[in-house]
Amino acid sequence: MVSKRDKVPQLGFWDDEVSAPTHDKIVMWAYNNADLLVRKFLTQFPDRMHYDALNDIFTPEDIEGGHDLPKADISPLPPKPLSLVAKKILEPVIKRHPEHGRGMPQILGYADLVITWNEQHVWWSSTDTKWNISVRERPILVEVKTKLPSMGELLRQINLYREVYQNVIVIAPNADYADILLEQHILFIQYPGEPKN
16 A cells, blocks of 8 residues: 555656756755845735835835824834845755644655745834834745756646645746746746756
């Protein structure tokens, strides 16, 4: 009998490219350009985000409960304390946890890179009479390909990973699938360091 763990490799989602030096080169380019990738993602899909995260300062759109603000005696909005990128994790295990916390998590594969960005909000405390800042961390999975597989294979892999990570960027030297990926709400970035096929 085949166990659940044995079934995952049969889906074809263990990445044979990981051992290739070109794969490492593209992954490290993504790692070193994480801020750029997050900004491109947020620019492409602004409808997914509740607040404008790309400004370096807080704007009225960033204020939670802005309609409850007193009319006077409010200090100016504070600067954003954190950079856009919170953390970058190379090759994390992608685990789908069972509903209601029962049972063991299922390993779906490995991400090449997960970039977590800071969604920062500001709110006025009438009690303390000062601005308070709250931060939510939002992950984006980055999948790197040295050459694109078939469209079906790529989308099956990405859709499996989206069981855990809703926001995905695919990076490859060849941009053949850029438009169709965009229709699927997946951002494609063409790797600039290699010639196009």
